Amino acid sequence: MAQRFQTLPGFRDFYPDDCSARNYVFEKWRSVARRYGFVEYEGPILEPTDLYRRKSGAEIVNQLFCFQDKGERDVSMRPELTPTLARMAAARQRDFRKPLRWFSIGQFFRYEKHQKGRGREFYQFNCDIVGEESILADAELMALAIDLMTALGFSESDFRIRVSDRSAWIDFATRNGIEGEDQTTFLQVIDRMERTPAEKVEEQLSSLGLTLAKVRDFITSGCDASPSLRAILDDLSARGMERFVEVDLGIVRGLAYYTGPVFEIFDIGKGMRAVAGGGRYDQLIELIGGVPMAACGFAMGDMVITDLIRETACPAGLLEKAIIENQRVDAYLILADPDRHREGSAVTQQLRDAGFRVLSSLSATKVPKQFQAAELSGAKFAIVVGSEFPELTIRNLTERSEITSSPAQLVEELRKKS
RNA sequence: GUGGCUGUAGCUCAGUGGUAGAGCCCCGGAUUGUGAUUCCGGUUGUCGCGGGUUCAAGCCCCGUCAGCCACCCCA
Numbered sequence: 103m104a105q106r107f108q109t110l111p112g113f114r115d116f117y118p119d120d121c122s123a124r125n126y127v128f129e130k131w132r133s134v135a136r137r138y139g140f141v142e143y144e145g146p147i148l149e150p151t152d153l154y155r156r157k158s159g160a161e162i163v164n165q166l167f168c169f170q171d172k173g174e175r176d177v178s179m180r181p182e183l184t185p186t187l188a189r190m191a192a193a194r195q196r197d198f199r200k201p202l203r204w205f206s207i208g209q210f211f212r213y214e215k216h217q218k219g220r221g222r223e224f225y226q227f228n229c230d231i232v233g234e235e236s237i238l239a240d241a242e243l244m245a246l247a248i249d250l251m252t253a254l255g256f257s258e259s260d261f262r263i264r265v266s267d268r269s270a271w272i273d274f275a276t277r278n279g280i281e282g283e284d285q286t287t288f289l290q291v292i293d294r295m296e297r298t299p300a301e302k303v304e305e306q307l308s309s310l311g312l313t314l315a316k317v318r319d320f321i322t323s324g325c326d327a328s329p330s331l332r333a334i335l336d337d338l339s340a341r342g343m344e345r346f347v348e349v350d351l352g353i354v355r356g357l358a359y360y361t362g363p364v365f366e367i368f369d370i371g372k373g374m375r376a377v378a379g380g381g382r383y384d385q386l387i388e389l390i391g392g393v394p395m396a397a398c399g400f401a402m403g404d405m406v407i408t409d410l411i412r413e414t415a416c417p418a419g420l421l422e423k424a425i426i427e428n429q430r431v432d433a434y435l436i437l438a439d440p441d442r443h444r445e446g447s448a449v450t451q452q453l454r455d456a457g458f459r460v461l462s463s464l465s466a467t468k469v470p471k472q473f474q475a476a477e478l479s480g481a482k483f484a485i486v487v488g489s490e491f492p493e494l495t496i497r498n499l500t501e502r503s504e505i506t507s508s509p510a511q512l513v514e515e516l517r518k519k520s
Numbered sequence: 521g522u523g524g525c526u527g528u529a530g531c532u533c534a535g536u537g538g539u540a541g542a543g544c545c546c547c548g549g550a551u552u553g554u555g556a557u558u559c560c561g562g563u564u565g566u567c568g569c570g571g572g573u574u575c576a577a578g579c580c581c582c583g584u585c586a587g588c589c590a591c592c593c594c595a
Contacts, residue, residue: 111586158595164521165593182595210595215521218589357595376594401595438553473555488553497554504554 112215112222122425124225127404127411128207130253131227135205138246140229143204145186151176153185156390157359167211167222179211183228184383184399185390191232192391200233200395219375219406229380230399232387237330240363240382240398241337247367247378247400248338248346254407255417258345261377265335265365266353268381270328274320280310286358292317293354321351330363359383365400369410377410378402430480432520435462436472438488446487449494449509453485456513482520485512 109115116124132142151168167179180186183206191202206228216222229246231239244263251261271292275285291298291306295317298306304314325332331349338347355364364381368374380400388394411417433453437446446462453460461479463472476484477499486495496515497504507515 108586154595162595165595184595212594214593216587220594356593359595436554468551469553470551470555473553475555477555484554486553495554499555502555 110222114221114223118429119425122428123408123421124404125428126421126424127254127408128225130250131205131207131402134246134250134253135227135229137249138203138242140203140205140246143187143190143206144208145180145183145190145206147180147209148177149180149186151178153189153390154178154181157185157188157386165212165214167213180208181210181212183208183210183226183401184230184386187228187230187232187399188387188390188397191395191397192387192393195233195391195393195395201239202230202232204232205229219403219409221405225404227402227404228399229401230397232397233395234398235384235396237333237363238337240330240365241334243380243398243400244334244347244365245338245341245343247365247380247402248343250378250402251346251367254411255420256410256414257416259370260410260414260417261346261367261369262348263346263365263367264348264350264353265331265363266349266351267328267331267363268354268360269330269362270351271354274327278312278316280312284310288312289354289358290356292352293356296352324349324351327351328363334363355379355381359386359389361385362398367402372410372413375406375410377406426480431459431461432481433458433460433483433485433516434472434476434479434481435460436469436476436484436486437462437466438469438486439491440466442487442489442491445491449485449487449512452509453513453516456517458513458516483516 114120135142148171151163151166154162154166162181166181169177171177187204187206191204207225208228209223210226211223213222214220227250229243231243244265248263268289271289272285275281275288280288288310291303291310295303300314307314307317320327325335335344335347335349338344353364353366354360355366360381361384362382365379366376367378368376378400380398382396382398384396385394387397411421435446435450435453437443450460450462461475461481463475467475473484482498482500484495484497484499486497488495492508494507494509494512495504496507496512498519505515
C-alpha cells in the first residue's frame, strides 16, 4: 500500500496560483525598496544557534528549528534576519559607504504552533538602514512601509502606521525611579496593556511604584513626549503621508533591543492585525558584531499581508489580475495537420525567439480540442498550421476574427495587434 | 504548552444505527480544420487512523493524528 505523504505541520505547498501570488508580493516588496535606493542582500538559511541565543536569550531555543549537524555543531534554521545582518554589516563595515540601505526577501522558520497568519515557515521582507543616526532614517523607513501598502492597493481606510518612541518611555521610567531590569519588565507591561485587564495592569504598575493614571496621562501626551516623534511626523507630512500616521505611545514592541522610535502597521477593521513592524536598534550591531553602529529597520511577513490582500477588494483585484497575467501565454499554435509538426515546431520556436509566450499541444489532438486548450491558456491568438502551409491562419480569440499570414510576416502581425 | 470546533470522492459538502451520495472539476464521445452551450458516457472512497459498544457504526463511546480558531508567545 502506498504511503500517503503530506506537508509537515506549518509548512506549505505552493501550487502555481499560490506561487504567482507569492511572487506578486515579492515583486512589490522589491520594486518599492529599489525606488528608495535599497540594494538586495541575502544570508545563510542555517546559522549557529548561539547567534540567536546571544541576541534573544536562552529561552528562544524552544522556538527554534534547531539540531546538531554531522560536525556536531548546534545549528538553527534562521528565525529572523537581524542577527545575520548585524554580523554581515560589522564584519565588512569598512567596505561600504554609510549608511547602508539594504533589503532582503527570504524564508524563515520558527518551531511553534501553526495558526492563521502564522506558520512554521514563512517569507519575510527585511529592510534596514545601518550607520545612520538621524531620525530621518526612521522616517524614511516608515515612508517605505507606507508605500509598500499603497503599491499593493491599500488606501487610508485600510491601514494605519502607529508610531511610538522607546526612548521616551525609557526617560519616563528613569524619571519615575525605574532602573535596570525593572525597565524591561515595565516596557513589557506597557506592551501588553491593551490586552490585559485594567486591575491587573494597575497591580503590575504599583509594584514598580507607578499608577495607571500616570501612565495613561503620559500616553495621551503623544508627540509632546518625544521630539523625535515630532520630527518624524513633520517629515512624513511633507511627503503627503500624514493621513496614514497615528502617534500611539502604547506601542513599545516586545523586543528588548529597540532603543528609539518603533512602529507597526495595523489593518483597520479586519481584526487589527500587525502586518509589519520595526524600529531603531542602535546597540544590537555592537552586541553581535563588536562594532558600534546605529541602525533601524522593519520587517513584513508574507502570510498576514497575503490574507489581508485577499480580504480587501482593491488589493485582491490587483492580485487576481497579476496571477492571470503571470500565467497566460500570448499565442497558442494549433497543428491542424499532424504531418506538419516540423513546420509547427519551427513557427513556435520563431515566436518564442521573438519573445512571445507560446504554447502548443504536445500530442496529436483534434482541432476543436486544441482551440479549447488555446482558449483556456489565456492566449489572445491561435496560429493554425495545416496542410496549406506556408499559409498560416492567425485567429484572434477575443475578437473571434481571423486573417491569413505567412511565417515571414507572423511576428510583425502579432506585434502589430498585441 | 492550554482550550473549542472540524475531519465523507481531486474540490465544496449532504447523509435519522440498516446497501456510500450530490454538485463542481477532470477524461472520453456526439463533432475527421475553429472555441460556447447542450447531451451521452467514464474515473475517483481503507467515510483521517486505532480500538470499543452493537445483530449491524460514516453516525454512539474512548484514544490518536491532522486542520481551523482562540489563548500563551510573537524576533
